[in-house]
Amino acid sequence: MLAPTTAIATARGENVNIENLNQQPKIAQIHSCQELFDQAPAGYLITDQAGLVQEANQVAAHLFGVANGQLLGKSLAAFVAAESLDQFLLMLAQSQQDSAEQSAEICFVTPQGDLLHTILSINAVFDLTGQVAGLRWLIQDISDRKQTETQLQQQVEQGKWLGAIARRIRQSLNPQEILDATATATKSFFQADRVLISRARPNGDWVNVTEALESGWTSVLGFAVEKEWVTERLDVYQQKGAYTIHNIEQASLSPRSLELLHHYQIQALLSIPIIQDEQVLAFLSVHQCRSPRNWQMSEIDALQQLADHLATALHQSELYQQIQRLNADLEKEVQRRTIEVQRAVAFESMLKRITDKVRDSLDESQILETAVRELTLVLGLSGCNAALYDLDQGTSTIHYEYIDSIPAYQGRVAQMNHFPEIYSQLRQGYYFQFCSLSPNPVRGQVAMLACPIFVDSESSQGVEQVVLGDLWLINHKDYVFSEFEIRLVRQVANQCAIAIRQARLYQAAQVQVRELERLNRLKDEFLSTVSHELRTPISNVKMAIHMLRTATTEEKRQRYLEILDAESTREAELINDLLDLQRLEDACYPITFEVIRLQDWLPGITEPFHARTTVHDQILDVSYPSNLLPMVADPVVLRRILAELLNNACKYTVPAGEIYLKVSQESNLGLNLNSITVFTLRNRANIPHSELPHIFEKFYRVPNADPWKRGGTGLGLALVQKLVEQSGGTIKAESTDGWTSFTVRLPTQIQTEI
Known part of the structure; x- marks a missing residue:
């Protein structure tokens, strides 16, 4: 084993004389070599033959991300990435046999887990005996260059992929085919577990319309995406254009959002909006289900470019679909117009026939x-x-x-x-x-x-x-x-309305013709009746005057004077009836109201009729309670009403027939009056129902109702009706089961304004 200083010197390629090591100039030179070794711009390592680090400069320690000195005693092979380990071991073995320098691209993994891409050079250091004393390693960091190469390679691959998918999706004008092809290609390129495309429903919710799924994961095709999920992330889409989650457990998500992602089995998410004319058409989402994933900017850019291509393809598809719809609509419109014309012809024909x-x-x-x-x-x-x-x-x-x-x-x-x-x-x-x-x-x-x-x-x-x-x-x-x-x-209803109106006008005209004929007949009858009624008293007057002139006794003269008086009175009454009726119709008949005690007043009215009914073998019964309230009325008018009704009853009641006059009073709060006085006159006589509506008409006389030929002008009941109405009351006539009744209702008190 070489001493460190010797190893350092040997590593610099110097010939070291051991005997001269103690000489000062050489020591200064060695210190200078150590300084150069430590401050070299590249990383330098000295290892033994097994690759254990004996020396490392500061650059090498920095590259491996450790403090200076922490590499000593460590095996360099322990830092080699798996994909470079075989190459590293080959270099280490060859360095034992060949002194020539070897170089190769070797990838290391730092203790922090970062990749370190290098050009690693190695050559052996021999001692004086020619034996390998150690290994010298030169480490040049090429991570930036490698990253650039990787990025360029990724860009090339992305360009190829985008070009291929763009050509593929533009070959189809079917929106669903475009979406399916996009999802499948995206899943393959990103090696993702799931790719979804979501589109909006008319109600604002979003639904997953397309899915490319790796086996083993749950399908969510057709599932609705909650509107709130999209709404909460619109700001992110508008600001960044993409929404990314690298790890759902580390992202700041609401409990509801986290629950939704767990339901979808999502660990990492990348989502891009597909926008056309500032309107979001859909969302393209990439799901990583098996583990979290750090989405790279290149991946986001690639997905964004794909979204732009997809937006264009969808827009073209929509334009094509619009053209197809327009053509179909045009064809339908032509067919509809043809049918309408045919129907119009048939309609006019049917309408004309009907x-x-x-x-x-x-x-x-x-x-x-x-x-x-x-x-x-x-x-x-x-x-x-x-x-x-x-x-x-x-x-x-x-x-x-x-x-x-x-x-x-x-x-x-x-x-x-x-x-x-x-x-x-x-x-x-x-x-x-x-x-x-x-x-x-x-x-x-x-x-x-x-x-x-x-x-x-x-x-x-x-x-x-x-x-x-x-x-x-x-x-x-x-x-x-x-x-x-x-x-x-x-149209038929309109024609029916016109025809019905014409029919009713015709019927009304026919009714008017019949009414005019009836009135003309009544006029003739009236003229005949009036002329007869007027002539009869005049004839009797003339006869009485003539007989009066020739009378020889006082008794005869007195009798003729009585006839003369009665007939003149009859003539005057007839004329007065006509005049009174005319004044009533003109609403200028004078009425004077007085307080009448009916208990005292009625006997004077009914007494003459008791005598008359006795002569004709008729029965007259007058009844009224003793507690009748005083009545406010015109006594002349009231007398005339009752006298005319009693006279009419006596005239048309058969011999031995009954005549009943009943007076009563009843409350009538509905009319805001204290009470109503009711006069009911019933007699044994029959009036056909068809004639009842006409009995109050002027000059009208019920046919065949006067077998005794007692005469009359037909003005009495018309005059009674007008007098009753003028007094603020009502009169009603009924005839049933051989009895005829007239009911007169008059206010007991006349209401005055306060």
Whole structure:
């Protein structure tokens, strides 16, 4: 074994004379060699033949990342990386046999675990006897150059990979094929355990649409990515363009995020957004599942470039898909237009046929029967019906129906307020189709189209819609009425409305013609009656005057004077009735209200009629309670009302027939009055129901109701009705089971404003 100084000198290639070692110049030279050895720019080591370090300069210690002196006694082979160990051992063996210098690239691993790439040179140091005294090692650090070479190599490989995948994904215009090819190539290049591509749903969530997976790991294809996960990392994407996790256990993650990554079996993550026109189309994510992974900038750059290529490919695919859709839409539009033209021709033909049939009639029933039949047959429906509205009663009644395969509903009456969601729309002129959620107990579950039949009507507020009824079309539950069918039904409904209005106008005109004929007949009868009634008293007056002139006795003269007085009074009353009726119609009849005690006042009214009924063998019964409240009324008017009703009853009651007059009072808080006084007059007489609506008309007389020919002008009941209304009351007539009754209701007290 050489002494250190000798070894150092020998390592410098000097010839050392041992005998001269104690000479001072040589010692100074040795110290100078030691200083050069320590301060050399490269690493120098002196080892024995087995490779144990005996000397190491400061550069060598620095390269290995240890303090100066810590290398001494260590085996240099222990620092050699596994991939360089065979080469190192070969150099060590050859150095024992050959003095020539050997060099090779050797990779060391520092105690800190870092790789040290070097050019390692070795040559043997021989002693004076020619034996190998030690080994001299020169270490040149080429880590930077190696890293540069590695980076260049990676860039070349990345360039080749990116070029290949770019060509591959651009060969396809199918988005899913592009995504699948990208995921597969990325997994292969990165030697990753999983590669995912996630895209957004319309609701904002993200879903894994493509996956390339190494066997042994759980597939997450089709899984939804929580929107919150993406939202929390948008800032990272916007600032850095990539989101990286080297080790999930060392990253600052929320418990929820950590749970999600564990669920995905992820140890390390690299994710890049795929952006087109500042919009995120998707996310490309690389997962390392078996262990953490330090993502290199070159890997991030490669994935970013791939994302750019993918964005371009997806954009081109989208443009192609848009063109394909536009072409398909254009073709569909041409087909649709062709069908529309054909349908329009068929529509006009069907509408003209139905319209002609509907307008051929002025009979409302025939119009609607034709409409529902033609719609059912033309459209192939299960059935169709037409209903008419009674807006005052709030009802809809199905009057006309044509059915093919459903139960009949004709005659069914629906209360509109029971189905407000339907009839509120129909009454506003809206049509709609629907299918009931719960099956109808008779028809089951069917699809229906409801369309209103309405006409425009002028009013003080302008033109408004008046709904006459509706059309209902019924078909099986899965049927959807097309726009063409809806348009046809609406047109038919409009034609029905026009035809119904014309039919009703015609019917109204016919009613007016009949009414005019009736009025003309009444006029003739009135003129005949009035002329007769007016002439009869005048004739009797003339006859009485003539007889008065020729009378020879005082008794005869007195009798003729009585006739003269009665007939003149009768004539005056007839004329007064006509005048009073005219004044009542003009609302200028004078009425003076007074307090009347009915208990004291009524006997004076009914007494003359007791005598009259006795003469005609009739029975008159007048009843009223003794506690009647005083009544505020015009006594003249009230007398005339009761007298006319009693006179009318006496005139038309058969002999031995009963006449009842009953007076009562009842409260009527609904009208805000203290009470109502009710006069009810019943007598044995019969008025046909068809004649009751006319008995209060002027000059009207019930046919065949005066077998005793007692006469009359037909003004009495008309005058009574006007007097009752003028007094603030009502009168009602009824006739049933051989009895006729008149009920007069008058306020007991007249309400005054406070």
